Amino acid sequence: MKPPRFEYAAPGSVDEAIEILRDAPEESTLLAGGQSLVPLLNMRMAQPRVVIDLNRVSGLDAVERTPDGRIRLGAMVRQRRLETDPVVRDELPLIAEAARHIAHVPIRTRGTVGGSLAHADPAAELPATVAALGGRLLVRGPNGDRAVPATEFFVGALTTAIEPGELLTAIEIEPPREGAGWAFGEVARTHGAFALAGAAAVLQVGDAGQIASARLALLGVGSAPYVPEWLEEMAVGEAPDEPLFRRIGARVVDEIAPLDDIHASADYRRRVAAVLTARALRDAANRSNGRGSG
Numbered sequence: 301m302k303p304p305r306f307e308y309a310a311p312g313s314v315d316e317a318i319e320i321l322r323d324a325p326e327e328s329t330l331l332a333g334g335q336s337l338v339p340l341l342n343m344r345m346a347q348p349r350v351v352i353d354l355n356r357v358s359g360l361d362a363v364e365r366t367p368d369g370r371i372r373l374g375a376m377v378r379q380r381r382l383e384t385d386p387v388v389r390d391e392l393p394l395i396a397e398a399a400r401h402i403a404h405v406p407i408r409t410r411g412t413v414g415g416s417l418a419h420a421d422p423a424a425e426l427p428a429t430v431a432a433l434g435g436r437l438l439v440r441g442p443n444g445d446r447a448v449p450a451t452e453f454f455v456g457a458l459t460t461a462i463e464p465g466e467l468l469t470a471i472e473i474e475p476p477r478e479g480a481g482w483a484f485g486e487v488a489r490t491h492g493a494f495a496l497a498g499a500a501a502v503l504q505v506g507d508a509g510q511i512a513s514a515r516l517a518l519l520g521v522g523s524a525p526y527v528p529e530w531l532e533e534m535a536v537g538e539a540p541d542e543p544l545f546r547r548i549g550a551r552v553v554d555e556i557a558p559l560d561d562i563h564a565s566a567d568y569r570r571r572v573a574a575v576l577t578a579r580a581l582r583d584a585a586n587r588s589n590g591r592g593s594g
């Protein structure tokens with residue numbers, strides 16, 4: 301199949317891209333790695349008048365430390381680089397691990413961080429992982445820059461807080477505290493397929509052997525990443541043991557609203573979510589200072 305006819309623009313800077321977007325914000329679309337957009341064009345599910353190619357925009361593909369200690373990933377950083385970049389591997393190993401589950405190497409080699417986050421597929425790994433890490437997304441438009449917390453960025457299936465005329469320039473993530481454990485797990489029909497459900501967790505066990513902090517996000521169980529805001533209240537100060545992790549899994553199941561589709565029933569996804577929640581929390585606890593329930 302062939303895409304519909306469109307005008308093609310290849311700006312060299314973010315400001316130039318925003319200038320082009322300004323002319324037709326509702327009728328333009330941005331091209332990053334093309335791994336989601338090109339199939340949509342070919343199936344005529346997207347019919348933009350203008351395609352703005354970000355591949356020649358300078359300054360969007362850096363992985364860097366910010367002066368206040370965050371890690372900034374440019375929107376055009378390729379997904380594959382998340383697995384190999386030493387800064388990401390050292391400071392954000394949860395991201396490196398989650399990236400491994402995205403499709404296959406050729407797709408990750410083209411696909412970008414910004415494309416995955418802006419596309420906001422409910423079953424995608426990066427949105428939930430960035431939410432579990434408490435990251436923020438940097439968006440630029442005609443009125444300047446703004447930072448959106450991940451928990452507010454993902455509005456629904458394929459829908460984000462990016463307004464027409466804006467583009468995502470980077471994400472910033474504060475590395476988890478020294479000694480925090482992390483874990484990512486998902487269930488997919490085959491390796492490389494979109495997940496039926498998945499969970500990302502960051503958990504710290506304190507010196508007294510009790511949970512000092514915990515964050516969790518699930519993918520594939522609703523229209524956007526599910527982040528249980530009550531988790532810290534339920535977990536902090538408790539022993540990191542199996543009964544607690546199972547209770548958290550049961551509470552998650554009560555709150556999520558997964559879809560029934562050709563790949564799995566909602567009921568199956570709920571059961572998988574409970575297991576993955578408990579497993580991610582347990583594995584993160586085991587990684588935290590080498591402690592945990594075993």
Ligand SMILES: Cc1cc2nc3c(=O)[nH]c(=O)nc-3n(C[C@H](O)[C@H](O)[C@H](O)COP(=O)(O)OP(=O)(O)OC[C@H]3O[C@@H](n4cnc5c(N)ncnc54)[C@H](O)[C@@H]3O)c2cc1C
Pocket residue numbers: 329330331332333334335336337338354375401402403404407410411412413414415416418419421423424425426462466467468469492493494495
């Ligand atoms: C066979 C196959 C299997 C896949 N499996 C998985 C999987 O298991 N998990 C997973 O997460 N993904 C999977 N993907 C999708 C893949 O990760 C894509 O790379 C990703 O969804 C989109 O990234 P991209 O850079 O290719 O963006 P594109 O396809 O170029 O763009 C996607 C959308 O994001 C918008 N966009 C891109 N960049 C920006 C920006 N900087 N600012 C604002 N909007 C922007 C575009 O306008 C478009 O609407 C799969 C894809 C294929 C083809």
